[in-house]
Amino acid sequence: MKRLLIPIFSLVTLVGYGQNPAPAKPQDHVIALMGGTAHLGNGQVIQNAIVLFDKGVITNVVDGTLVKLNLANGTEVIDVSGKHIYPGLISPASTVGLEEIEAVRSTVDKQEVGVLNPNVRALIAYNTDSEIIPTIRNNGVLLTQAMPQGGAISGSSSVMMTDGWNWEDAVLKKDDGLWLNWPGYYASDFDLENFTRVVKKNDKRDEAISALRATFGDAKAYAAVANPSPMNLRLESMKGLFTGAQNLYVRADYAKDIVEAVQWAKAMSVAKVVIVGGEESHRVASFLKENNVPVILGALHRLPNREDEAVDLPYRLPGILQKAGVLVGLSYADEWWRTRNLAFQAGTAAGFGITDREEALKMITANNAKIMGIDGMVGTLEKGKHATLFVSAGDALDMKTNVVEHVFIQGRKVNLDDRHKRLYRMYKEKFTK
């Protein structure tokens, strides 16, 4: 009886300050953003831009000083002069929507039990009512890749919009890829004697790799059969890996792991491999370039891995890879609730080694779109792409000036309220009495 009461109380607290704003209504009239600085996401900038969109799709992006557009009747003109227009930021490799409060187990749905779960699908657990979602959206993160964790094969991810009534509404690309935790060359051990983490050679690695080899081999064979019987859900879910319909996202950080994972995936006939994490990817940059393997980097706001590493190596990593010609995306790999800081990862990359800020911006827009195979729809401010974009009062990559004033997702005008703003208002009112 006592047990039952507890969750009820928790629920009461959760809803105590009202709900998230309702999802936005579909765009029913033409909108023109006038006079802002448009950062296209492909490296280009247009000052005094006009961004025009209708029915959720960008219909034109032009330089207002060069081109005069005749706006159709009923066009909503929003003056954004002095402000900055960006394509919606894309947050890959994220558990936003899959977990709410870290310490409350019942709110965590990111990791299934078992080792081989290719058939597990993250989008199913994507909670469009999460109170985290509005907070990240309000800093410009408009797309997130819901990603499963755990095991060796964690399951499949989907690209989600940060607005929608339910996961079916919110999904942009279903099951875009499978997630593999590469058995590391090193395994980490915690030494209770002196409270240090010791990284040692992983003895169980060969065994783990053979098990993966068997599974991928079986999946490849299975994929060649027209109507397999009996049907195997696991192998069924892996078919897309061999046709290129799905990415294989491989989590690997050490240089040796990266090289080995890529070689292995090629040998297993996997069409598209993406390295995720990649903390040591700078050492194998030319290998990645030669093999045309993109990298989604983990947290840049982390400490160097080793005592003797340059203090700013994590900050400089994107620049090093970019110069080597590797396709780089940035993710927000610290806690999911901090994802609103994604833009500042790019800002850091720009402060440390990438001289052109637009190049850093690409790493959270166009590059991520390209890696996830959604670049036909999103990632840049270009004609024909979704009107998934936002307006910030200043440079969105800098926290000092990232103040988001308008958000559109597929042209839908998103309400910018969130839990934090509600509480802020509530107490501001209390204190103004």
Add this chain to the structure above:
Amino acid sequence: MRKHVLSGLFAIAFASGAFAQTTFPQNGVHDQRMGLYAFTNATIVVDPKTTLQNATLLVRDGRIEAIGSDVKLPTGVVATDLKGKRIYPALVELDSDYGMPEVKRQPGGGRGNPQLESNKKGAYYWNQAVQPENDASLLFTASSTKADELRKLGYGAALTHPHDGIIRGTGTLVTLADDRENMVVLKPNATMHYSFNRGTSNQTYPNSMMGAVALIRQALYDADWYKRGGSNQQENLSLAALNRNQNLPVIFDVTDKLGVLRADKIGDEFSKQYIIRSGGDDYQRIDEIKATGATLIVPVNFPQPYDVEDPWDADNVSVAELKHWEMAPMNAGKLAAANIPFAITTAGLRNKTEFWANLRKAIENGLTEEQALAALTTVPARLINAGDLVGTLKKGSLANFIITSGNLFSPDNVIYENWIRGKQYIVGQQVVQDPRGVWNLTVGSQPPMKLTINGKSAEKPEFQLMADTTKLSPKVAVNGDFVTIQVQMDKKKPGTTRLTGYRTGNTIKGDGETPDGKTVSWTATRTGDAPDTPASTTGTSGTATAGMSGTTARGQLATTLPASATAVVYPFVGMGNAKKPQAETMLIRNATVWTNEKDGILQNADVLVTNGKIAQVGKGLTAPAGARIIDGTGKHLTNGIIDEHSHIALLSVNEGSQSSTAEVRMADVVNSEDVNIYRQLAGGVTTSQLLHGSANAIGGQSAIVKLKWGEAPDAMLIKGADGFIKFALGENVKQSNWGDAARVRFPQTRMGVEQVYMDHFMRAKEYAKGWDTYNKLSAKDKAKATAPRRDIELDALAEILAKKRFITCHSYVQSEINMLMKVADSLGFKVNTFTHILEGYKLADKMAKHGAGGSSFADWWAYKMEVHDAIPYNAALMKSQGVTVSINSDDAEMARRLNQEAAKAVEYGGVNEEDAWKMVTLNPAKLLHLDSHMGSVKVGKDADLVVWNANPLSIYARPDYTIIDGAVYFSLKDEDARREAMQAERARLIQKNLAAKASGAPTVRPTFRRTRMWHCEDIEGVMAEGEEK
């Protein structure tokens, strides 16, 4: 079986001399002997400074009766001619567990099943890790096999104690003879032993280093109280033992150089100079260690080279590890050069047989033989007040000595015999006759062959056999007069001929068997010396006459090494400083200066720094002669960032074992060698409050440090800073997220937390009153009264009540924040700072009224239930109500971007830039009561400055210079040079490791060790297995 019986027969000992085992009955016929031995014609090393030539040593009844060149031999003496051989005093070991029961950890304890009380039943101390009543002499049992291990190395006596616990009990000096314990124990209560390691105790307290320090201190204060009258109130066998043994030398077992400093400080508090068993890295902080005045006991367990053949794997080894590999053998030499007294121990060796090789390595690396001998004999004997018994060869001392083939320290030396209390142990084979030379070998009717026996010493001969011009490969063994040879006589015909024979003078005769089973006879005749046989067979002639010095050049190896190989960096980390930074006179010109004063932000201004202080702020300042000029054009100059809540540079964070651990001090566990100090300098941080964690309602006392990279812990502490203490509220304190098993410790609810505070403060109040009453007594009355028991936990709490110590309280939810303010109000003090304070915005008005500051995260939330209402507008809202707000890190990584975290107050809530900047500089200075000399760019204040390449609140900003007290601790310009120097040093060391491997040295695989990054919720020993916050 038979073998055992046989050896048993030999092992039955006779009793020599008068020290017969008179109190024991004897089975069989008594076998009491004279025990009178003389050793003549020997070179006798009496002590490290005195060597006698052609001298005689006379032993009677296990003691030295006479020594010198004119000793008359009494009748009935067993005399041995030791011409060409040497006698040394037997060595003395100070760190041994010889004869002690095996130390076994009992299952139990841990997170699920906390053991709050001692499992040792009886009238003992409350804590199981404090067992001063353990008496090694009561636990000791002699063991021949273990003693033999040390005897073979030349040891004659060892100080042994149980290696378990924090106060471990007394040590006992024993000989290494395999006699009855009655004959072996020399000094039952020789020493007292302490450590920082709680050992097998599963009691929850202490589970941190600072807890171990506090426990020792409290136990010593308790012993004092017990002596002064506490014993009238209770019987406590542990405290009685502490008092009984208070005058014994204390040996403190530590693991590293910082441990040496830490242990010595405890000794200072109790006016006792400890002897410290160090970890062997003392050379890394030699000045501070010298200043302790302690005598050390140092190990010679040097690291093995690393297997660095794979360059990627090799990166797992740090420069510091590589350097320590190279420098560990220099430790003893550097201590000696610094005149720090020390003894040497075999403890810690992977295998005791490595001892002599490692000791010689130390000698090759700067230690002289005389110093080495002293460290093995006279120093250890003196340390335990046993100089009259062991350590030197003088009349009246025990007959503990060794007989060697030559110089004890030379690689080809052989220890023949080890005499312990007049009893002989043969430990090395003594060759009756030197086999070396050229021998004509004739086997049966074969043509004669030439057998050449050479090699460095008679004990380690090498053999070559030539049959005409064919080189054969014989296996030869010489055992006394017997010689056996196995050889394949014909290279083309497989099969071994086996020969055995005996030597008489220059002839060896015998027979043997050919491969086909036929018996053959053989002879060998010595025809002359082997070509490269050294003239002397024992290596003793004409060497040391005065003292020990001279045979091995001191620092010989060092001269062939580059300067970097013998140079220590401060701290001992790859990015350490070759020289500790010094305060400079400097002028920063033409910068945008964020003053944090009413002048606001000055454009194109200059700042002059002299003597570590800000000397002038203005325009067009003139640089004094020799000043460093920094061009600030386009740059921003600010104060250094002050992190109000940090856990870097600490060896442990939480003493989470009890609801209150007010007695623990983070100053005891400051880790000056943490690379995060340097990383934070690179992010513009100059000062950090190193806080205890948040595992309990009343945590420990903070350490406020300046990030002076290179200085030792004490030099980092800000002198004269007010004392602070960490409190904590909420889920950590009530163990909400520790799993279902952690439901034992009080409190488990917020209701209980209030009562913990009230209870402790009530006790502290009464405690303070008790002392007050006592202190007011007249001298006469004081003499009659018993002073109250000093309680270091209540001391800290009483300081809070007296407004001499200030609270920084980890807090999230408004209800409990309100509670603590009410508790404080009711007792008449203020809560200085609420840290985290994520719901501070809900009662900012109450905080302002109470006078509490708020030190918050910029935008953290959602990691647990109690932060569900956290909002990034918190800082702005608290500020709006007049609360002094700072933004802190609680995170080693975020601390290096605190400028960006401050900028979030601009993003969320529109705080103006100047005020946002104060949240990481002036405001934390205020909260730490340091604003009188820190926190703004004002004449007279500390020159803790940062020159930024851009507006410091911008994400694109990074420090060009970070300056503390006028000394440059980080310079972006010099960063490349620093890295290049480090890489060059690394490359040199890698090559040396490769060479070591190639020459056959066993190597260790590189593993990579990273000190844990602490957050305030990390509970050492409890939550340490996870990396979660």
